[in-house]
Amino acid sequence: MPRGPLKCKIGPSILNADLSNLYAESQKLLDSGADYLHLDVMDGHFVPNLTLGHPVVKCLRNRIRNTFFEAHMMVDEPERWVEPMADAGISQYTFHVEATKDVIPLCRKIKEAGMKVGIALKPGTGIEAIRQYVDNADMILVMTVEPGFGGQKFISDMMPKVQWLRYNYPLLDIEVDGGVGLNTITACAEAGANMIVAGTAIIDAVDQRAVIASLRETVESSIHKCNV
Numbered sequence: 001m002p003r004g005p006l007k008c009k010i011g012p013s014i015l016n017a018d019l020s021n022l023y024a025e026s027q028k029l030l031d032s033g034a035d036y037l038h039l040d041v042m043d044g045h046f047v048p049n050l051t052l053g054h055p056v057v058k059c060l061r062n063r064i065r066n067t068f069f070e071a072h073m074m075v076d077e078p079e080r081w082v083e084p085m086a087d088a089g090i091s092q093y094t095f096h097v098e099a100t101k102d103v104i105p106l107c108r109k110i111k112e113a114g115m116k117v118g119i120a121l122k123p124g125t126g127i128e129a130i131r132q133y134v135d136n137a138d139m140i141l142v143m144t145v146e147p148g149f150g151g152q153k154f155i156s157d158m159m160p161k162v163q164w165l166r167y168n169y170p171l172l173d174i175e176v177d178g179g180v181g182l183n184t185i186t187a188c189a190e191a192g193a194n195m196i197v198a199g200t201a202i203i204d205a206v207d208q209r210a211v212i213a214s215l216r217e218t219v220e221s222s223i224h225k226c227n228v
């Protein structure tokens with residue numbers, strides 16, 4: 001997968017937002033400096049929670065045209081939703097490595113549907129589960145909480161996975177998701193994450209713009225240190 005210069009990107013998760021106002025909440029995040037939206041899709045099987053699916057994504061896409069939408073697919077049978085999510089306007093389809101036996105064909109299917117490929121791993125999954133697939137992906141998501149719910153405590157023990165990926169893949173997009181906020185961003189940035197998902201830390205903030213700017217500043221200063 002060809003990779004450009006490493007860029008910091010902040011992608012708020014709307015999981016804990018007021019979903020009765022999904023468009024307004026999403027637009028507010030973008031107006032506050034978010035680079036992309038991280039949409040958490042849960043099926044009640046892969047994780048014990050239900051959220052939104054492609055019909056909701058499609059409605060949001062009709063109102064927000066030029067923004068990168070990542071679908072974080074916490075679902076069994078991720079193969080099933082590739083075409084509906086592409087049709088709904090998803091830009092990157094991030095599936096869990098634990099949810100499929102056919103990682104490479106799934107990556108191919110996602111690309112053929114016109115989306116970028118993200119591969120996620122749960123906290124209990126070791127890096128060896130995705131090592132052989134990194135070259136098939138545009139991004140690796142290291143979960144820093146057990147998937148299923150927003151507002152959980154960041155698991156700092158996940159940082160060696162991020163460090164390993166950054167050491168071996170200097171230009172890879174590496175995302176962290178779960179419990180990431182102002183108190184935990186330094187650990188993520190120093191380990192080498194450049195795509196930052198933050199839910200409650202941004203959604204609950206009085207000043208969303210200030211939190212997004214602060215997360216960005218910490219990550220950009222780590223990227224800068226690595227480049228000098």
Ligand SMILES: O=C(CO)[C@H](O)[C@H](O)COP(=O)(O)O
Binds near residue numbers: 072149
């Ligand atoms: O994938 C997720 C949960 O499975 C969410 O993206 C994540 O938890 C974001 O919320 P918070 O920052 O509040 O932890």
Ligand SMILES: [Fe+2]
Binds near residue numbers: 013040072177
């Ligand atoms: Fe997520």
